[in-house]
Amino acid sequence: xxxHVHKPYQPDLHRYQSYIHRIYESGWLTNNGPxxxxxxxxxxxxxxxxxxxxxxxxxxxxxxxFQALEIRNEVITTPFSFVATTSSxxxxxxxxxxxxxxxxxxxxxxxxxxxxISRNTSAIVPVHVFGNACEVExxxxxxxxxxxxxxxxxxxxxxxxxxxxxxxxxxxxxAISFHATKLFHTIEGxxxxxxxxxxxxxxxxxxxxxxxxxxxxxxxxxxxxxxEFEAAMGLSNLDEIDxxxxxxxxxxxxxxxxxxxxxxxxKQNEHSTNNYSYFPVILRDEDTVxxxxxxxNEQDIFPRRYFYPSLDELExxxxxxxxxxxxxxxxxxxxxPMYPGLLDNSQxxxxxxxxxxxxxx
Ligand SMILES: *Cc1c(COP(=O)(O)O)cnc(C)c1O
Numbered sequence: 001x002x003x004h005v006h007k008p009y010q011p012d013l014h015r016y017q018s019y020i021h022r023i024y025e026s027g028w029l030t031n032n033g034p035x036x037x038x039x040x041x042x043x044x045x046x047x048x049x050x051x052x053x054x055x056x057x058x059x060x061x062x063x064x065x066f067q068a069l070e071i072r073n074e075v076i077t078t079p080f081s082f083v084a085t086t087s088s089x090x091x092x093x094x095x096x097x098x099x100x101x102x103x104x105x106x107x108x109x110x111x112x113x114x115x116x117i118s119r120n121t122s123a124i125v126p127v128h129v130f131g132n133a134c135e136v137e138x139x140x141x142x143x144x145x146x147x148x149x150x151x152x153x154x155x156x157x158x159x160x161x162x163x164x165x166x167x168x169x170x171x172x173x174x175a176i177s178f179h180a181t182k183l184f185h186t187i188e189g190x191x192x193x194x195x196x197x198x199x200x201x202x203x204x205x206x207x208x209x210x211x212x213x214x215x216x217x218x219x220x221x222x223x224x225x226x227x228e229f230e231a232a233m234g235l236s237n238l239d240e241i242d243x244x245x246x247x248x249x250x251x252x253x254x255x256x257x258x259x260x261x262x263x264x265x266x267k268q269n270e271h272s273t274n275n276y277s278y279f280p281v282i283l284r285d286e287d288t289v290x291x292x293x294x295x296x297n298e299q300d301i302f303p304r305r306y307f308y309p310s311l312d313e314l315e316x317x318x319x320x321x322x323x324x325x326x327x328x329x330x331x332x333x334x335x336x337p338m339y340p341g342l343l344d345n346s347q348x349x350x351x352x353x354x355x356x357x358x359x360x361x
Contacts, residue, residue, distance in 0.1 A: 001300075002301070003337050003350075005302060005304040005306075005335055005336070005338065006339050007339040011233070012236070015240075016236045019231075019235055020229070023232060030225055030226075030227040031208070031225060032204075032225070033227075033228040036225075038231070039235055040054050042238055043238070047159070047166050047168060047193070048166045048169075049168050049195070050169075050197070050200075051192075051199075053193075053203045053207065054178075054186075054191050054234075055192060055225070055226055056223075056224045057188050057189060058084065058177025058189075058190035059190070060207075062088040062125075062151065063088045064206050064207060064222070065203070066094065066123070067206060068203050069151065069199070071094060071123040071149055071151070074094070074095045075097065075124070076097050076098075077089065077108070077124070077125040077126070077127075077311075078108040078125075078326070079100065079101070079313075079327075080101045080307055080311070080329060081153060082155065082306070084155075085153045097121070098321045098323050099113045099115070099116045099321075100324065101325050101329065102325075103325045105268075105269065106266045106280075107135070108134060108139075117146055121148055123149040124150050125153060126139060127153040127155070128160070129266070130266060131157050131160050131272075131277050133162045134152070136167075136171075151174070151175065152168075154176045156182070158183045159241075159245065160273055160274075162273075172194065173193065173194040175192055176191050177189075178190050178191065178230075182277070183244065183245075183248070183275055185233065186231065186233050187233050189226050202219070205219060206221045206224070207223070209222065243340070248275070248277070249276050251338060255347070258351035259351060263282065263283065266280060266282070276338070277338070278306065279336040279338040280334070280335050281335075281354070282333050283332050283334065289305065289331070289334050292354065296350065296353055299353070301337065301349065301350060304334070306335040308333070310326040312326065337350065
């Protein structure tokens with residue numbers, strides 16, 4: 001069987017069925033149903049955050065956060081991320097201004113943020129890449145000084161703690177993804193997470209067309225609701241979250257054992273925990289990446305070039321900022337298959353192939 005970079009976690013079928021059974025009993029399929037509400041409550045507890053508003057996907061979580069915070073004009077963001085970080089800005093009519101990344105952590109470089117601030121800047125949208133915390137205190141300080149908003153793309157940050165509390169508590173809001181390939185998933189889904197109750201209330205109306213009462217539409221909204229079947233999957237996965245995390249850690253440790261000292265990896269923020277959601281390796285050049293990819297593909301193993309291309313190279317963005325560090329890293333990085341239940345056999349093949357490929361000059 002082919003091995004891909006991710007494999008969606010499938011919780012116990014009977015467990016999922018018992019939640020589905022409740023949907024059939026209530027007849028409530030969507031529109032803030034009982035399972036969505038239960039999922040939001042349990043996620044608040046589990047993550048240690050104040051408000052979780054479940055939505056249809058992580059991209060909409062970003063787009064709605066930008067709308068709800070009235071972000072306009074220019075937004076400083078990172079070029080090293082999944083395309084949704086930038087496309088969600090452009091789709092909202094905002095102009096992404098790319099601040100280059102730190103070559104070691106792969107997160108947005110705080111000095112570059114400040115260098116790119118103009119009078120049109122209204123927000124910063126950093127990404128905690130691969131769940132590794134950004135320099136959140138420095139970013140907060142910059143945002144306060146220039147009176148601009150911060151929305152974190154926290155798509156990779158389920159269960160990450162920073163200085164012993166949830167990383168999701170930083171910024172005006174965090175957007176998380178619960179896509180099937182993420183550590184915790186609801187098939188498709190995501191959430192807006194914020195300590196600001198007013199913001200959470202506004203977001204709740206926005207995700208349901210801006211409806212604020214019977215026969216009343218009080219603000220511009222969209223349809224971004226999570227449905228009950230997705231919430232059922234989320235609740236099932238949350239029931240099994242310790243298994244998911246434990247199995248990921250095993251896979252991670254085994255890679256570390258086989259690959260330590262052989263490959264460069266992003267430098268971990270010392271105050272941030274790791275949720276083992278990705279296993280990125282930084283290789284010496286793009287040619288090595290392509291050779292490795294080809295050799296693995298021939299063995300039915302499909303790592304992914306996360307994140308390539310660097311988003312400052314996108315066709316649809318104005319190319320007035322060039323980010324050499326991000327461009328260099330994005331050509332040399334690859335994420336190895338990483339999911340609970342990755343077979344030892346497959347993992348040994350991946351490790352052996354890496355050892356051979358990297359050994360060859
Ligand atoms: C997955 C991801 C998204 C998008 O989330 P979806 O739920 O797939 O819409 C956004 N940003 C980053 C960094 C991601 O990895």
